[in-house]
Amino acid sequence: MFLVSLAEGFIHLFQAAGIIFLDMMTGLIPMLICLLLAINFLMKLEAGRILRGHISMDDVISVPTEWLDWAGASSPVWFLGSHCFDLVRHLSGQEVVSVYAVGQKRLMVECGLDTFDSVQSLLTMADGSSWVMENSWVLPEGFPKDNDGRIDILCKATYIRSTSQHRGLEITTPGMTPTPNSYFINYRNGVASGFGIDSINDFVRAVIHKAPYPVTAVDGLAVSRICEAVHQSLDSQKPMSLK
Structure with missing residues (x-):
């Protein structure tokens, strides 16, 4: 399993070479960009402080x-x-201060893989808000697409919901009704x-114009620390602090 100490070593090498950009393409999914715009709008109105959130992928x-x-x-x-x-x-502009996670190992073990089927993680943020993350890779093959993503955010005076299930294209066949990922990568x-390619385009533009990188190794390290803490919580069956 990937280790935070390994990530820290990578960062030292990258900084020495002047390479600090990180590809986090999920943040560029159209529905999430719309969600971020909604959050920013609410923050400006001082009505959008997040109380709790839920993300499943x-x-x-x-x-x-x-x-x-x-x-x-x-x-x-x-x-x-x-x-x-x-x-x-x-989305929150906050750092994770503690995590508690539970998970199952059943289907993957039956397939000969010593890894989790599904993991649920409770994240507490620095401002006291909380998020529940649900991640699995055992959806039935009959699901209309290869993945599924949903977000719910309860704010001070607003409730926001977003789903990637209906992506603007639905095709019905005798066997199933798939919803292809029509905006992942397109060629015109x-x-x-x-x-799927915009993050790479951002990197190229940043290099050409010597502009700040939108996502850096610092963000990747923060995410790696959360992942490691989640697994430590799974192993210990206890909450883990990231302070």
């Missing part, structure tokens, strides 16, 4: 069993939860666009 079971030959050395926390933890920091006139 799940993959179908073929992702760990067929797509990835290293799934047994990873977990839904590192593979999916890392994106959720990054989003929580991004030979130019790639979409949230």
Whole structure:
């Protein structure tokens, strides 16, 4: 499993080489950009202080069993939860101060993989707000797409909900009704666009124009520390402090 000490070593090497950009493409998913705009709008009106939030991000079971030959050395926390933890920091502007997690190891073990099926994590933020993260990679293959993501945020005077289930395109066939990821990467006139490539475009622009990087190794290290704390909580069955 990835270690924070290893991440810290990487950062020292990257800083020495002047490479500090990190690709966190999930933050560029259109529905999440809209969500961030909503949060910023509410903050300006002093009506959007977050009380609690919930994020779920799940993959179908073929992702760990067929797509990835290293799934047994990873977990839904590192593979999916890392994106959720990054989003929580991004949306709330707060750091995580403690985590408590529970999980199950059943289906993956039956598939010969010593890793978790599903993990639920309770995150407490510096301002006292709390978030529940739910991550699994055991959704049935009959699910309309390879992954699923949902966000609920309860604010001071507002309740916000967002889902990635309906992505603007639905195709019905005799066997199923898939909802393809039509905005992940698209090509028009030979130019790639979409949230799967926009983060790389941001990096290129930052290098060319010598502009600040939108996401740095500091963000990646913060997320890695949360992932490690979640696994420590899973092992100890106790809350873990990140202070």
